[in-house]
Amino acid sequence: MTTARQVRKAALYLREVEEGTRSETITFSVRGKVFVSITDGGVVQFRLPEEMIVDALERHPSGERLVQRGTVIGFRMPLAEIDGQDLNGLVRQAWIFRAPKRLAAASVEADTGTLPSHSDLPTSIGKPATRALLGAGVVTLDDVAARSKAELAALHGVGPKALRILAEVLQERGRGFVS
Numbered sequence: 001m002t003t004a005r006q007v008r009k010a011a012l013y014l015r016e017v018e019e020g021t022r023s024e025t026i027t028f029s030v031r032g033k034v035f036v037s038i039t040d041g042g043v044v045q046f047r048l049p050e051e052m053i054v055d056a057l058e059r060h061p062s063g064e065r066l067v068q069r070g071t072v073i074g075f076r077m078p079l080a081e082i083d084g085q086d087l088n089g090l091v092r093q094a095w096i097f098r099a100p101k102r103l104a105a106a107s108v109e110a111d112t113g114t115l116p117s118h119s120d121l122p123t124s125i126g127k128p129a130t131r132a133l134l135g136a137g138v139v140t141l142d143d144v145a146a147r148s149k150a151e152l153a154a155l156h157g158v159g160p161k162a163l164r165i166l167a168e169v170l171q172e173r174g175r176g177f178v179s
Contacts (some may be wrong), residue, residue, distance in 0.1 A: 002082050004038050010091040011036055013155065015103060015137045017095070028091075035098035036091050038079060044087070045076040046094040056090060110134030122169050125162040132157030145170055149177040 004026065011017050011028035020027045024040040037045045045066050048056065056075040057063055063077030074094070082090075096104045113127040119139050121130065132155040138144055144152070144166055152158050152166070170176050 002044075002079055002084055002087050004079065006084055006087060007036065007038055007044060007079070007091065009154075010088045011095070013136060014092065014095045014099075015107060015135075016099075030095055030099045030103070033098040035094040042079050043076050044079045044082065045074060046090045047074040047098050048090075048094055049097055052093050052097070059086065107135060115139075122165055125158075125165050128157035129155075129159065129162035141166075141170060141173065141175070145175045145177065147178060152177070 007028075008019065008026075012019065014030070016030050018029050020029065022037075025037050027034045027037045029035065033047075035047050039045065046056070047066075050072065053065060053072065053075045056077075057065070060075075060077050060082065062081050063075055065072045066074035066076045075090070096108065099107070111131060113131040113134070115121055115123070115130065115134070116139060120141050121133065121139070121144070123130070125133075133139075133144070133152075136155055138147065138152070149163060149167070153163060167177065
């Protein structure tokens with residue numbers, strides 16, 4: 001059974017996300033635009049374009065179109081009826097749909113695990129850790145040093161090996177993780 005905690009973790013993993021509440025509904029927004037919410041009745045709602053709504057409805061027959069003032073704006077379904085992997089995918093799709101184009105494009109680019117030219121992250125941390133860090137907006141060692149070890153460890157893809165390598169590189173430069 002998927003929980004609101006899992007929605008929170010998936011949403012807050014993405015860049016520039018803020019959590020809020022509106023009329024007893026938990027909302028997650030990017031630059032002021034809500035992309036996912038959870039009602040007090042346990043229904044998760046995703047702001048999605050039509051083609052993604054159609055796909056979501058095919059995969060989740062218990063879901064339905066989310067309509068606001070007569071206009072279809074997304075997809076909704078009981079939170080308990082969606083598995084974690086599908087939830088993560090839908091949260092990400094909704095974020096990409098609602099995020100500013102440049103921000104969304106940078107996140108999609110991060111999925112490749114290719115380091116930008118200005119990055120000084122060590123390649124030895126591996127592709128999963130690189131993708132996770134880039135997806136969270138961590139592009140340089142300065143960005144790494146501004147985070148706690150626990151915060152980085154919470155990112156899906158950043159394991160003990162990557163943390164050890166990052167700690168070693170930071171130590172070589174006379175730095176460390178934030179406590």
